[in-house]
Amino acid sequence: MSIIVHDEPRVGPVPPEPTPPAKNYLNVAHTAASWLFTVDHKRIGILYLVSLTFFFTVGGLAAGLVRLNLLAPDGAIMTEDAYNRSFTAHGVVMLFLFLIPSIPAVFGNFFVPMMIGAKDLAFPKLNLASWYVYMVGSGFLVWSVLAGGVDTGWTLYPPYSSRYSTSNVTPGVFGVFITGFSSIMTGLNIMVTVHKMRCPGMTWGRLPLFIWSMYATSFIQLLGTPVVAITLVLLMVERVAGIGIFDPTIGGDPVLYQHLFWFYSHPAVYIMIVPGMGVISEVITCFARKNIFGYKAVAWSSVGIAVVGFMVWAHHMFVAGIAYYSAILFSFLTMLVAVPSAIKVFNWVATLYRGSITFQAPMLFVLAFLVLFTVGGVTGLFLATLGTDIHLHDTYFVVAHFHFVMVGGMVLAYLAALHYWWPKMTGRMYSDFWSRASATIIFVGFFLTFVPQFVLGYHGMPRRYPNYPPEFQVYNVLSTAGASVLGFGYLLPGFYLTLSLFFGEKASANPWSATGLEWVSSSPPPVFNFDRNPVVVCGPYEYAIGVDQLGRGLPEPPGPGSADDPASHDGPTGPAGPMQKETHVVG
Amino acid sequence: MHTPEHKTDGPSTMHDVDNPAAMFVVYLVVLGLAVANILLSTTPLGKSAIYIQLGIASVQAVLVAYYWMHMRRGDTAVTLSAFCSLFFIGIFYLLVFSDIWTRWRMAM
Numbered sequence: 001m002s003i004i005v006h007d008e009p010r011v012g013p014v015p016p017e018p019t020p021p022a023k024n025y026l027n028v029a030h031t032a033a034s035w036l037f038t039v040d041h042k043r044i045g046i047l048y049l050v051s052l053t054f055f056f057t058v059g060g061l062a063a064g065l066v067r068l069n070l071l072a073p074d075g076a077i078m079t080e081d082a083y084n085r086s087f088t089a090h091g092v093v094m095l096f097l098f099l100i101p102s103i104p105a106v107f108g109n110f111f112v113p114m115m116i117g118a119k120d121l122a123f124p125k126l127n128l129a130s131w132y133v134y135m136v137g138s139g140f141l142v143w144s145v146l147a148g149g150v151d152t153g154w155t156l157y158p159p160y161s162s163r164y165s166t167s168n169v170t171p172g173v174f175g176v177f178i179t180g181f182s183s184i185m186t187g188l189n190i191m192v193t194v195h196k197m198r199c200p201g202m203t204w205g206r207l208p209l210f211i212w213s214m215y216a217t218s219f220i221q222l223l224g225t226p227v228v229a230i231t232l233v234l235l236m237v238e239r240v241a242g243i244g245i246f247d248p249t250i251g252g253d254p255v256l257y258q259h260l261f262w263f264y265s266h267p268a269v270y271i272m273i274v275p276g277m278g279v280i281s282e283v284i285t286c287f288a289r290k291n292i293f294g295y296k297a298v299a300w301s302s303v304g305i306a307v308v309g310f311m312v313w314a315h316h317m318f319v320a321g322i323a324y325y326s327a328i329l330f331s332f333l334t335m336l337v338a339v340p341s342a343i344k345v346f347n348w349v350a351t352l353y354r355g356s357i358t359f360q361a362p363m364l365f366v367l368a369f370l371v372l373f374t375v376g377g378v379t380g381l382f383l384a385t386l387g388t389d390i391h392l393h394d395t396y397f398v399v400a401h402f403h404f405v406m407v408g409g410m411v412l413a414y415l416a417a418l419h420y421w422w423p424k425m426t427g428r429m430y431s432d433f434w435s436r437a438s439a440t441i442i443f444v445g446f447f448l449t450f451v452p453q454f455v456l457g458y459h460g461m462p463r464r465y466p467n468y469p470p471e472f473q474v475y476n477v478l479s480t481a482g483a484s485v486l487g488f489g490y491l492l493p494g495f496y497l498t499l500s501l502f503f504g505e506k507a508s509a510n511p512w513s514a515t516g517l518e519w520v521s522s523s524p525p526p527v528f529n530f531d532r533n534p535v536v537v538c539g540p541y542e543y544a545i546g547v548d549q550l551g552r553g554l555p556e557p558p559g560p561g562s563a564d565d566p567a568s569h570d571g572p573t574g575p576a577g578p579m580q581k582e583t584h585v586v587g
Numbered sequence: 588m589h590t591p592e593h594k595t596d597g598p599s600t601m602h603d604v605d606n607p608a609a610m611f612v613v614y615l616v617v618l619g620l621a622v623a624n625i626l627l628s629t630t631p632l633g634k635s636a637i638y639i640q641l642g643i644a645s646v647q648a649v650l651v652a653y654y655w656m657h658m659r660r661g662d663t664a665v666t667l668s669a670f671c672s673l674f675f676i677g678i679f680y681l682l683v684f685s686d687i688w689t690r691w692r693m694a695m
Contacts, residue, residue, distance in 0.1 A: 195664070223675050259683050310675055311682065326686035 014553035018509050018531070020522045024427070028527055039124035040527060045110030046425070047131050052106060053494075055097040055138065062090035064487060067449075067480040073473055075466045083466040084151035085167065091154030093145075096176050097138055099410055100268060103275035104186050104221070105134070107417045108214050110425060112190055114518035114525065115208050117199025117534040122192040130185035133178060140175030144168040153464060155265070158257050159247035162238040169239065177232045180225045183271070187221030190214050199517075201536030206549065208516055208540040209298050213278025216302040220267045220274075220309065228264035231257065258320055262313035270309040272406060273373075274302055276413025277344055280366050283420050284348050285541040286514045287363035288355030289557065292541045294347040301340035308337045315384050319393045327386055334384035341377055345370065360512075360558060361435030365416035368443040372408025376401055379454070394464075397457025400450045408446055415442070415493065422497060423507030427524040430500035434492060442489035448482025513557035515541055515548045605654070613654045620647050 025042045028034075035043060065086045069077050078086065109127065113120055121127050144150055150172040152161040161169050194207070194215050207215075234245045235257070244250030246257040285292050292298060314322055314330040322330075348370060357363065379401040382388045392398060423429055452475040457463075461472050468476065510519040521530050537551040546554050624643045627636060652658045658669060 223672055227679075255686075259679075259686070263679055311678060314682065314686065321690075322686045323689040325689040326682070329682070329685055 014555055017555075018520075018522045020427075021526045021531070023527065024522065024524045025527050026427070026524050037128070039120070039128050041109050041113050041121045041124065041127060042425070042525065042529075044127050044131055045106050045108075048101065048105040048109060048134070051131075051135065051138070052098055052102055055093055059090050059094035059098055060487065060490065062086050062093065064483065066090060067483040069466060070468070070476045071473075071480050073468050073470050080466045081151065082149075084153075084464070085145075085149030087464060088150045088153055089145050092141060092150065092172065092176070095154055095268075095272075096179050097134075097141065099272040099406060100183060101134060101179075101186070102272070102410070102414050103279065103417060104190065104214060104217055104271075105130075105182075106414075107210075107279070107421060108186065108190055108217075108275065111421065111518050112193055112211060112214055113197070114521070114529050115211055115516055116194065116197060116202050117517050117530065117536065118193060118197040119528040119530075121189045122197055123189050126185050127189055130182045130189070133185065134182035137175045137178030137180075137182060140171045140178060142175075144170075144172035144175060147171070155261065156232075156235065157261075158235060158238065158254055159249070159252070162235050162245075163247050163249075170236065173232050173236055177229055180229045180232075183221050184225050187218035187225075191218040191222065194218075199534050199536060202517075202549075203536075205295075206536055206539050207299070208278075209281035209292065209295070209302075210275075210278035212299040213274045213281075213302045216306040217271055217274045219303075219306045220271050224264040224267045224271070224310070227260060228268075231260040231264070234260075255317065255321055258317050259314065262316045263310070266313040266316065267306075267309045269405070270305050272410045273413075274305055276369070276410045276417075277302065279413045279417040279420070280344075280348060280369055282514075282516065283362045283366045283416050284351055285543060286420075286512050287360060287366070288352050288357050289543045290351050290355040290541075291539075291544050292347065293350035293353075294343075295539070295541070297343050298347050301343040304340035304343075305337060308333070308340065312337050312384075315389070318386060318389045331384055331386040331389075335381070338377065338381060338384075345374055345377070358558065359436070360419075360432065361430075361439050362416045362420035362512075364436055364439035364443075365412045365419065368439060368446075369409055369412045369416065372404050372412065372443075372446065376404030376406075376408055379404065392457060394462055395457035396453040396461045396463055399463050400453035400457060403450050403453075408450070412442070415439070418493070418497075420512070421518075422500070423511045424518060424523050424525065426501060426504075427507050427522075428500045428504030429507050429511065430504055431496045434496040438489050438492035438496070441492065442486060445482050445485030445487075445489050449479050449486050450482070452476070452478040452482070508555070510548075510555055511558065513554045515543060515554065517549050520548065520550060605657070610654060613650055617647050617650055 025040055035047065038044060038047075065078065066083065069075050069083050069086070075083060109121070112118075145168075147168050149167055150165075150169055151167040152165050152169060156169070156173060156176075161173075194211060198207075237243050238245045238247060238250075238252065242250065244252040246252040246254050248254060281292055281298055312330060312334040314326060315334045318327050318331075359367075379397070383392060383398060383401060419430070419435055456472055456475045456479075459472070461468050507523040509522050511523070512519075517534055517536070518525075520534060534550060536549045538547060538549060540549060542548070543554075548554060620643050624640050627640055627643075630636070632639065652669065656669075658666065661669070
């Protein structure tokens with residue numbers, strides 16, 4: 001339904017600040033058992049947050065070793081074998097233990113029920129089980145690393161991984177296999193929750209775009225993860241029992257492994273990035289004080305990415321010996337997935353247009369995302385094009401492209417989400433200055449790290465090589481210098497967010513003056529999220545008329561446009577009041 | 588969601604659960620078919636072996652879906668979701684075969 005709202009303001013009264021309950025989800029119990037056996041989705045989200053932060057640090061340290069070693073053409077600090085194990089540890093830990101679970105497990109767990117007005121996820125015990133399964137799988141992976149590491153690269157290509165590698169492939173693969181079940185459990189839980197537990201009035205057309213993105217992600221998790229699970233079982237069967245499945249010397253087909261692996265692992269890229277896109281939609285509307293431009297287009301583009309993302313996997317295999325005709329087909333299909341991605345970017349930029357933009361840390365991360373993800377997406381087209389991919393395949397160009405999407409996109413979206421929802425999760429505000437500084441440093445450090453890698457890759461430096469010709473050294477030194485800036489930027493949130501827990505100003509229920517249901521309850525939220533069951537009466541981003549999803553007015557937004565800044569009250573898009581212009585109300 | 592009006596094999600109640608004995612029998616049948624499939628690989632069936640073995644595997648998959656995944660009591664949305672997964676498996680086969688069936692024509 002579309003309602004035209006004309007010039008006169010229609011602002012509901014601003015509700016009084018809800019009285020913080022004596023007991024919230026954080027202080028309701030303090031024992032270790034109350035955390036380890038909790039079925040509260042918010043506490044499970046926090047458990048994931050702590051675990052993922054640890055593994056992000058481990059993966060980051062491995063990346064640091066790789067970059068340090070590449071300071072010198074012949075390897076600065078480690079042997080070639082140790083180098084292989086380092087980049088594999090970086091890839092496996094970052095992908096399977098951080099990027100894939102990141103936003104669904106932390107913010108999906110925490111905020112999906114709150115954003116749809118539910119008390120919890122549909123299957124709270126399954127939710128806790130998913131964390132334990134994740135930790136067991138992580139244990140196997142950590143074991144494989146501590147016992148000497150894996151040297152196959154995160155893609156685990158046979159026949160090397162199945163027949164010839166003497167490293168700890170078996171526990172590593174087993175760990176990846178187990179963590180996959182955690183992903184399936186989370187996806188199933190979120191999908192059922194969105195279907196069955198929306199509060200009254202929360203129609204599909206009023207769902208926040210973060211929920212749409214989580215729904216699309218769950219779809220990929222449920223359909224794709226079993227495929228990689230069975231592929232890894234087949235890999236183990238060949239490695240342990242010697243039955244020929246992928247090794248051509250015993251009757252197997254190595255290209256079959258790549259088909260099966262990438263049928264999951266390319267959609268897995270969308271498991272990583274689509275939730276991040278949902279975060280962007282939430283943050284960009286809030287800090288631009290604008291309704292999202294093209295709600296339906298952004299919502300359905302998430303589903304579009306989930307569907308089309310399953311049809312593009314063999315662009316990873318253009319030089320692996322697949323048929324010429326098949327390669328042309330996959331090249332064309334890969335171009336298609338750019339369409340829903342571009343729809344999102346165009347709509348975000350259109351949302352920014354004439355917005356009353358303020359530059360708090362979440363927004364800075366989002367703006368950085370827009371730039372970096374666009375660069376990552378456009379360079380992806382180089383790789384999707386059959387001719388140029390022959391030249392660029394398996395070079396540092398691919399490494400740079402992938403990191404622009406996964407780090408510049410996904411990690412920055414994760415940080416945006418962390419900064420946006422931190423006051424709600426913890427009840428504390430963090431340092432505005434240091435958070436902005438961190439966002440800026442990460443953005444600069446990221447560019448310094450990965451732009452030289454585009455140049456390296458274009459000039460032919462292969463990925464995963466510990467040695468390189470001396471003429472490539474300047475770019476590698478630049479990249480390593482950038483990595484140190486990036487690492488410093490990553491460390492900062494660890495400090496100021498931790499300090500905020502002890503010294504931060506207490507957060508109000510809605511410190512960003514946002515419209516979503518999660519901001520209705522106090523910060524931190526009570527155990528069952530809401531004091532009374534919410535009834536939704538309008539769309540998720542009614543910044544133009546200045547109401548939340550319950551139809552109530554919004555508190556004064558933060559930033560230079562707030563309180564004593566009269567400029568903010570004068571303009572047609574001033575953040576303090578409704579926009580004096582025509583707008584569409586979704587729903 | 589299971590409700591009494593959904594189609595079932597027999598009379599259904601609000602708390603209808605599967606009979607453990609029936610589930611165990613289905614388990615044994617699936618195991619038996621797995622053994623049969625392995626034994627078939629040792630017989631000289633030639634080119635027809637692949638079709639017979641895939642047929643047996645399909646029967647196993649249907650048994651698992653119908654009994655263990657409760658498809659026999661699934662409502663329309665659940666059934667639709669299950670067939671949706673078949674659609675994606677179909678995409679997988681189609682696109683993999685686009686490689687395998689045309690690979691002989693021209694190597695890259």
